[in-house]
Amino acid sequence: MPKRRLSARQIERIRTIQERRRERLASRPERALAELDAEVEPEEGRVVVRHGANLAVEDKEGHVVHCLCRQNIGHPVCGDRVVWQRTADGQGVVTAILARTSVLSRPDYSGRPKPLAANLTRLVVLIAPEPEPSGYLVDQYLVAAESIGIQAMLVGNKMDLLDPEPRLAFQRRFAHYPTIGYPTFWISLREPDSVAVLSAAxxxxxxxxxxxxxxxxxxLVKALLPDREIQVGRLSEATGLGRHTTSAASCYRLPSGGSLIDSPGVRSFRLGDISRDELELGFRELRPYVGKCRFKDCRHDHEPDCAVRQAVADGAIAAERLANFQHLLGR
Known part of the structure; x- marks a missing residue:
């Protein structure tokens, strides 16, 4: 059956209804802010759940409070440190986002950076024998970590899929990463001790x-968070988000101390626009050779007297890493 076409009047009516809904949603934080008790002191907290306009903020005592976000302060994300105030109904309003020490972003549909998580200190890059690992993708993640100033580490998961000799061969493929300073772990969920070592890290x-x-x-998230369901229930009860909590960007407490942010946006992460200088800094082993080539604009491709290509020939830089650098440079 063909779809019924809407008239111009019906289309305009739908637009009006949608606009009213957007206005009501946008005014919620301001209405809540107007009801604040002037004697209630602002507090600092951390965003531990973000789902649309709904935030869950953890206070200094570890209690979680459902909050709305005041307009025109930016877009808080999971991990953000914020200033917020309690409302009479036991909820709260976020009034400011504190300075971020780091923020992981990916480009949105228009190419602008879209923050995914804030105040990270570790980016954990997972690979496995299956699917076939992409060194190009791994290097994008590592460049992203370098650009925001956080430590990255490489984790080879599902090692139980490989017999001893193929396992060693697989590990040798990525041996250049620990050589240049990226901690590397080889784990299997069937080998609890290996997961415990990662958890400690x-x-x-x-x-x-x-x-x-x-x-x-x-x-792996479930293995690192044996009480994840309890934590999800705690966040759900505090925020009233119900089933949405499991699909929202969330910050969980690790049993070994620290936090693990699980964000749906990370699944489609990709490196955004980056300058040549930033890209060179993103490949940490290139840094000692940058500026030592004959030509200032050397692309480390075919130019004569290239210090970087000489370092590859000397074994100081992995050829695959240089190839990935050139690929990213030519995007």
Missing amino acids: LAGETSVLVGQSGVGKSS
């Missing part, structure tokens, strides 16, 4: 997991 940090689809991120 994340203690006291605020981390996020990234990687290709199918590398076992969800299963």
Whole structure:
């Protein structure tokens, strides 16, 4: 059956209804702010859940409060430190976002940076024997970590899929990463001790997991958070988000100390626009050689007297890393 076409009057009526809904939604924080008791002191807290206009803010005592966000202060994300005030109904309004030490972003549909998580200290890049790892994607993640000033680490998951010899061969493929300073872990959920070592490495940090689809991120999150369902229930009860809590960007407490941010936006993460200078800094092993080539605008491709290509020939830089640099430079 063909779809019924709407008349111009019906289309305009729908637009009017949608605009009224948007106005009501936008005015909610301002109405709540107008009802604040002048004697209520502002507090600092951390955003632990973000779902649309709904925020869950954890106070200094660890209690979680459902909050709305005041207009024109920006867009708080999971991990943000914020200033907020309690309202008479036991909820709250976020009135300011405090300075971020780091923010992980990806480009939106128009190419502008869209923040995903704030105040991270660790970016955990997952790979696995299946699906086939993409070194190009791994290097994008590492460049992103370098550009926002946080430590990245590489985790090879599902190692139980490989027999001893293929396992060693797989690890050798990525041996250049620990050589240039990226901590590397080889784990299996069937080997609890290996997961415990990773958990200890994340203690006291605020981390996020990234990687290709199918590398076992969800299963690893469950292994790192044995009480995840309890934490989800706690956040759901405090915020009233119900089933939406599991699909919202959320910040969980790690049993070893520290936090793990699980954000749906990370699944489609990709590197945004980046300058040549930023890209060179993003490949940390290139830094000692930058500026030492014969030509200032050397692309480290075919130019003579290239210090970077000489470093590759000397074994100081992995050829695959230089190839990925050139690929990113030519995007």
